Amino acid sequence: MRREALAQVEGRLGPGPGRRPLPLAAGLASLFPEGGLRRGSTLSIGAGAGATSLALALLSGPSGAGSWCAVVGVPDLGLVAAAQSGIDLGRLALVPSPGPKWPSVVAALLEGFDVVVVHPPRPVREADARNLGARSREHGAVLAVLACPAWPARPDLGVEVAGGNWRGLGEGFGYLAGRELEVVVSGRGGAARPRRGRLSLGEPVSLGSAAAH
């Protein structure tokens, strides 16, 4: 009964500070069913071109709003790009080489961090995947699995890059100034119908004006 009363209050006031979805960057928020990353959910970030940039874009919203993020198993993450995308490096922890103990590492991090991105270094056992999913639900953290199509447990949401194009580079002139990514979000429940959107990264200017200043 008390739980019902709480649910009623929550319905009137909106969810409490510990349960509100984590905010996302402007281009991504509209693609997610709740307008943000739901705490306790599992995401899979598809393999392929643009996956790392997409992961950084996903982290930038929560990190900019004060959340703590961790990245496990990505030794070659471009941290200049991370800072450029708006991630606060002071609240970003990196575990580049977790080795065979990676499930314990991720489980420990899920207790303290709001978003944990993991690229599993080897085939994942189903028990580990389920255990980590349960861990993230229990602690209200978001588990994002990067570039691991063989993740044994079904994630709540799948985020993929369906295409994109570059800005600023010509045939022997210019420089890579920015890019557009076409992002598809699909999943269960409210996200059963895939949503598509465009995410713009880098300088929001055309080459002409970039050359002018």
Next chain:
Amino acid sequence: MASYGARALVALCPGWPVMSVGRPPSALVAVVEANRVVAVSPAAGAADVRVGMRRREAESCCPGLGLLSRDLAGESRRWEQAVAAVEEFAPGVEVLQPGWLALGARGPARYFGGDLALAAKVAAAVEEAASRDGAGAEWAGFCRVGVADGLFAAQLAAGTAAPGEPVVVPRGASAGFLAPFPLQVLATPQLAALAGAGGAGTGSDGRFAALVDLLQRLGLRTLGDFAALPPPRVLGRFGTEGLLAHRLARGLSERPVRGRVPPPDWVVASELDPPAEQLQAAVFVGRALAERLHQRLAGEGLVCTRLAIEVETVEGATFRRSWRHDGALSAAAIGERVRWQLEGWAQGPATAGGGPGPREGQGGQARFGPVVKLALVPEEVRPDTGRQLGLWGAGPGAAARTARALARVQGLLGPEAAFSAVLQGGRDYKEQVRLVPWGEPREPLRAGGGGGTVRQGSKSATARSREGPPPWPGRLPGLAPATVHCSPLPAEVLDRAGRPVGVAGRGTISAPPVSVAFRPATSGHGGPAAPGGGEAPASTVVAWAGPWPLEERWWDAGRGRRRARLQVCTEGGAAYLLVREKGSWWVEATYD
């Protein structure tokens, strides 16, 4: 009784700055600080190098002279051993400066049978402790000791003593002993210890410098001259400071030796007999130790911010690791860390992850076994100033939870497995990032780490370099690559005719690149091409720019690098940063 200074003993090593760096007396060496010589080795002294000389003067009178800059911290650290050796038989040792120690002599002298016996004992202890590193072996008989009433007279006595022959000024005879000394010693009593330093005249930095200057102009040359003045007149003319100096000159006490309290030993340790085969048993003991340590520290109003856990196994291997915590470590937190640490060690070395393994002390690759000894060593304690949690729980709570989670990870993988990144100055993308082990201060090594914006190394940036961070010309503008390969991947870049593309010394490209081939990294994630062996897959270039030259340290043959960079965009929608160095192409980063 009260008018004489308390009996004091001073021991000193005149060449300590030279000696503490491990140079033999025969080496031609002088130690320099602020362009002045502060210490010389005996050989250099024989070559007429004097303390107080300018650097250039010293070099001109002894051409082969080796000049070292002063390392006060190192001197103090090594002097500490000598102090500890004396402290073993006489309490209340005061360090006047590295190379000098003072001691209240009355009690120990009575116990050891007179001032001379005590002086010999102190000299022996100091020499033994200082030559323990092997550095001081050739310096045998360097320690000089003086005993007198009052610290001031004892310092001068030690300064005039010869090695092996302590100067003992009898009780009540200090005034007579002091009388012939020049007035400058009031400002710097160490002067007497420096051979031939009477005329050096560097009393300008001492405490009574202005007073000494004035007295000399009034025609007083020695301490005896000054001491002969009647005290009331001195007070009337020179004030309290003058009276204080006058008391010193008359051999009366200014202050007694202020002995230091030896630093307390906080280590708690426990021997396990029989050895703990089960991990749980060791963890249990660890908890009890944590509780004991916490109570001891709390009783003194202290908290521990860095703690080392030491374990000795049956096979004699020792394991040690330090834990840092920005807040205070509570008893429960210490107990938890002991458990994590023991679990981490018991699970075997964390080398499989490819990250740097834990520092296992002398054990090296030793196997963890039954525990015979467990010790908790607080490495950093500070007064407990308390902590205030936020009213709504969110802010500091989150940081504490994160710290806990990372401590756990560091327990599993070692302290150098979890990092925080700091942006710093640099030209390529790898240089611009510094990974700091979590918990250490986040400081860049080089200035000029931009926030999120990367500016083109243009003229305006160069103009700014006079103030503000350096500009790091050669940084690429625009989007930064999301994947910077740990080790660049060898690549092949071909032109339309299928010939390799080259970059000339002037930074021009031989032909537009048409195809790029390289094998993706095996541990690659999200790379556009599927990982796998076989031929390096080639992809067609649809857009490119460059080459941008990057020349670093052209003046340094060993570390100089010349590179040219190229951005290419391939048909599949991928983009790469290619680098040409020493005739071959590499994929440095992927715009993933």
